Amino acid sequence: MGYETMHGFCRTCGRASVFQREAVNHILHLLITLFLCGLWAPVWLVLVILRPSYRCTNCGR
């Protein structure tokens, strides 16, 4: 699994930090969706909505 990174200001650390979260493997989900004639699309959507939010790489929040 890859990671998506974002730069921002962490309120817990009180300074600029790098934020990271697990990336959704869209290519894999696209292949499964095509293979199952679109039946996988709702599962894919749910995974995108429920994926973990960004975490600060310094404090973990």
Ligand SMILES: [Zn+2]
């Ligand atoms: Zn932080």
